Amino acid sequence: MVGASGLDWGHELFNSLWWIAKGFVITSAIFLVVATVIIKFTGWGRMFWRISGGYFRGRQSWPAWGLLAIVVLLAVYSVRISGLFTYYYNDMYSSLQLGVQALAEHNAADADHAKTLFWQSMGVFGVLATIYVAMGMVTYWLNNAFQIHWWKWLNTRYLDDWMTGKAYYRNRFVDDTIDNADQRIQQDVQDFVNGMFALSFGGNVGPYGVSGGGVIGSGLTVVSFTPILWKLSLPMDLFGQHIPRGLVFAVFIFTLLATVVAFWIGHPLIKLNFWFQRLTANYRFGLVRLRENAENVAFYHGENEERAGLNYRFDAVIENTWERIFRLVKFYGWNLLTNQTSAVFVGLVMGPQVLAGTTTLGNMQQAGSAFTSLQGAVSMPQNSYDAFTYVRATLVRLDGLQDADDKARDLPTIDTAELLEGLELTGVDVNKPDGTPLITDLSLRLVPGDALVIKGDSGVGKTTLLRSIGELWPYTTGSVQRPLGDDSLFLSQRPYLPLGNLRGAITYPVTPDALDDVALREILIKVSLGHLADRLDEDDNWGSTLSPGEQQRIAFARILLLQPKLAFLDEATSAVDEGLEYTLYNLVRTEAPNTVLVSVAHRSTVDRHHNQRLDITGGGGWELTPLDAPVSV
Structure with a gap:
C-alpha cells in the first residue's frame, strides 16, 4: 500500500519497529556518554551528580534505570510517529492536488486514483491517530511514574541528610547560613526532578516550559527529520550563490545565530531566578511566623509593624519579578521574532516551486512540517534557556543546602x-x-x-x-x-x-x-x-x-x-x-x-x-x- 508520497505503508510497521529499536540503542549510548562528560567536566553537572547521583548507583537503582529506559524508548517512539505523520500529510495533500489536476483535465481515471489515495491516507491517519492517543496516555503515566519515583527518593535523601547529625539545627552556625531549608526540600527538590526531566524529555518546570521534547527529543528529531528535509529540499539561490539542499543549511545556520543572541539576552535570568526563589521563600516564612505567633502579635497590637515587615518582603518579590519580566520581554520578543521568520521561510522558498510545477503541494507540506520540527529541535536551547536558568538556580540552592549540612556535621562537638x-x-x-x-x-x-x-x-x-x-x-x-x-x-x-x-x-x-x-x-x-x-x-x-x-x-x-x-x-x-x-x-x-x-x-x-x-x-x-x-x- 504505497501512498502519494511514495512511502509503502504495508511495510512500515516492521520498518518503524526496527527504527525504534536502533534508535533506542544508539540514543541510550550517546545519552550515557554525553551525561558522563557533563558530570565530569562541568560545574553544574558535578552539582547534579552530587545531588542525585545516588539515585543511579547501587542495587536500589535498578527501578530507576528501568523507568529511565522506558522513558527513553517512548521518546524514540514519539519522534518516529511524528515523522510518520508528515508522510500522512504529504499523502493527503498530494492526493488532493492530483485530484484537482485530474478534474481540471477531465481525467476520470486519475480522479478515481486520487480519491483512492485520499481515502487511503484517511485510513492511515486513523491507524496513526489511534496509536498516538493510546500511547500518549501510556507515555503520560510512565513519564510521571518516573518523576514521582525520583521525587520520593530525592525528598527522602534530602530530608535524611538534613536531619542527620542535627544539621537542621547546627547549620545556623555555618557561615552564610542557608535560608529557608524547608522550602528547598519541599519545592526545590520537586523543581529539580521536574526540571531535569523537562530538559531531557520536554515538559514544564516552575513557570517555564521546555520545547522540542528536551535534549533527547530534539536530538532524535534532528536525526529523524534532517533526511526528510534533505530529500524534499531543492537547490536555492541566495545573494547570487547557488546552494544545494538550501533548506537544510538554512535551518541550522539561522537557528545557530538566533540561539547565540538568545543566550546573551537570557543569561542574567540565572541570578534573577535564584533570587526569586529566595525572596518568595522569605515572604512565605514571614507569613508562617505571623501565623505561629498570632496570639503574641494580637496582644501587642502589632498588626501595623507586622504588615510593614510583610509588605517590605513582598515589595522585594515584586521588584525581582519586574526585573525578570523586563528581561523575559526581551528574551521572548527575540524568540517570537525568530520563530515567526522561520514560519514563512518554507513558503517563500517552495511556494514558487509548487507554482512552477517542480514539486508538489504535499512535498511542500511535508517539508514545512519537517522544517518546523527541525527548527524547533535545533532552537530548543534558545527557546528553553529561561527554563534552564530556573533549573540552574534550583541546582545551586540544593547544592548549597547539602554543602551547609556537610559543614554543620563537620563542626566540632563535645x-x-x-x-x-x-x-x-x-x-x-x-x-x-x-x-x-x-x-x-x-x-x-x-x-x-x-x-x-x-x-x-x-x-x-x-x-x-x-x-x-x-x-x-x-x-x-x-x-x-x-x-x-x-x-x-x-x-x-x-x-x-x-x-x-x-x-x-x-x-x-x-x-x-x-x-x-x-x-x-x-x-x-x-x-x-x-x-x-x-x-x-x-x-x-x-x-x-x-x-x-x-x-x-x-x-x-x-x-x-x-x-x-x-x-x-x-x-x-x-x-x-x-x-x-x-x-x-x-x-x-x-x-x-x-x-x-x-x-x-x-x-x-x-x-x-x-x-x-x-x-x-x-x-x-x-x-x-x-x-x-x-x-x-
Whole structure:
C-alpha cells in the first residue's frame, strides 16, 4: 500500500519497529556518554551528580534505570510517529492536488486514483491517530511514574541528610547560613526532578516550559527529520550563490545565530531566578511566623509593624519579578521574532516551486512540517534557556543546602561517651562564637537520684551549657558521659509539641503505641491536666491550643511516662505558679527517684528540689556547692 508520497505503508510497521529499536540503542549510548562528560567536566553537572547521583548507583537503582529506559524508548517512539505523520500529510495533500489536476483535465481515471489515495491516507491517519492517543496516555503515566519515583527518593535523601547529625539545627552556625531549608526540600527538590526531566524529555518546570521534547527529543528529531528535509529540499539561490539542499543549511545556520543572541539576552535570568526563589521563600516564612505567633502579635497590637515587615518582603518579590519580566520581554520578543521568520521561510522558498510545477503541494507540506520540527529541535536551547536558568538556580540552592549540612556535621562537638547511669563532665570549656569564654574547665559527676540546679545571671551560659551537653553547641571542648538515646530527655522552656493527636504530643519523642491509655490518663490527672484525659485521640496544633503552663505540664508528664535516666529542664516551670511548680517537681522526685535532674532556673523556689547547685559567675568562672536534701512529700 504505497501512498502519494511514495512511502509503502504495508511495510512500515516492521520498518518503524526496527527504527525504534536502533534508535533506542544508539540514543541510550550517546545519552550515557554525553551525561558522563557533563558530570565530569562541568560545574553544574558535578552539582547534579552530587545531588542525585545516588539515585543511579547501587542495587536500589535498578527501578530507576528501568523507568529511565522506558522513558527513553517512548521518546524514540514519539519522534518516529511524528515523522510518520508528515508522510500522512504529504499523502493527503498530494492526493488532493492530483485530484484537482485530474478534474481540471477531465481525467476520470486519475480522479478515481486520487480519491483512492485520499481515502487511503484517511485510513492511515486513523491507524496513526489511534496509536498516538493510546500511547500518549501510556507515555503520560510512565513519564510521571518516573518523576514521582525520583521525587520520593530525592525528598527522602534530602530530608535524611538534613536531619542527620542535627544539621537542621547546627547549620545556623555555618557561615552564610542557608535560608529557608524547608522550602528547598519541599519545592526545590520537586523543581529539580521536574526540571531535569523537562530538559531531557520536554515538559514544564516552575513557570517555564521546555520545547522540542528536551535534549533527547530534539536530538532524535534532528536525526529523524534532517533526511526528510534533505530529500524534499531543492537547490536555492541566495545573494547570487547557488546552494544545494538550501533548506537544510538554512535551518541550522539561522537557528545557530538566533540561539547565540538568545543566550546573551537570557543569561542574567540565572541570578534573577535564584533570587526569586529566595525572596518568595522569605515572604512565605514571614507569613508562617505571623501565623505561629498570632496570639503574641494580637496582644501587642502589632498588626501595623507586622504588615510593614510583610509588605517590605513582598515589595522585594515584586521588584525581582519586574526585573525578570523586563528581561523575559526581551528574551521572548527575540524568540517570537525568530520563530515567526522561520514560519514563512518554507513558503517563500517552495511556494514558487509548487507554482512552477517542480514539486508538489504535499512535498511542500511535508517539508514545512519537517522544517518546523527541525527548527524547533535545533532552537530548543534558545527557546528553553529561561527554563534552564530556573533549573540552574534550583541546582545551586540544593547544592548549597547539602554543602551547609556537610559543614554543620563537620563542626566540632563535645566528646560524648555512653554512661549507663548518671552524668559526668570532665574539663568542659564553653565559649561564645567569637571565642569569649563562658565556662572554663568544668568537671562534675552526678549519680542516680542527684539533682543539680544551675544558676547565674542572664547571658552567662546556663542554657548554652545544656546545648553543649546535648551536642548542639559547636564552640565546646572537653568530654561528657551520660545515658544516650531515649534515656536522656531535654525539656526547654517552651516544650515542643508535634502535630497530630494529643497522645503523640505527650509521649514525644517515642511512639505512643507501647504506652497504655490508662497510664496516660492517670498521669495527666497527676500533672493537673485531667481536663485533657478524654482528648487523647484528638488531632490539633497543640503548640497553639495549649497555654504555656499546660505545655510545661505536658513536659513533666513525659518524664513520668518515659522515666528517663537523665532529664534536663530549662526554665521548665516558668509559666506555672509556685504551688504547681512544687507539685510537679515533687512528682518527679517521688515517682522517678533514680532520674538525674539538671535544672536551669531563676526562681529560688526550684532550689529546694535539688541537692547540688552550680553557679555560673561569668568570664568562665563557676562554683559547685551542695544543697540540703531535696524536699519530697
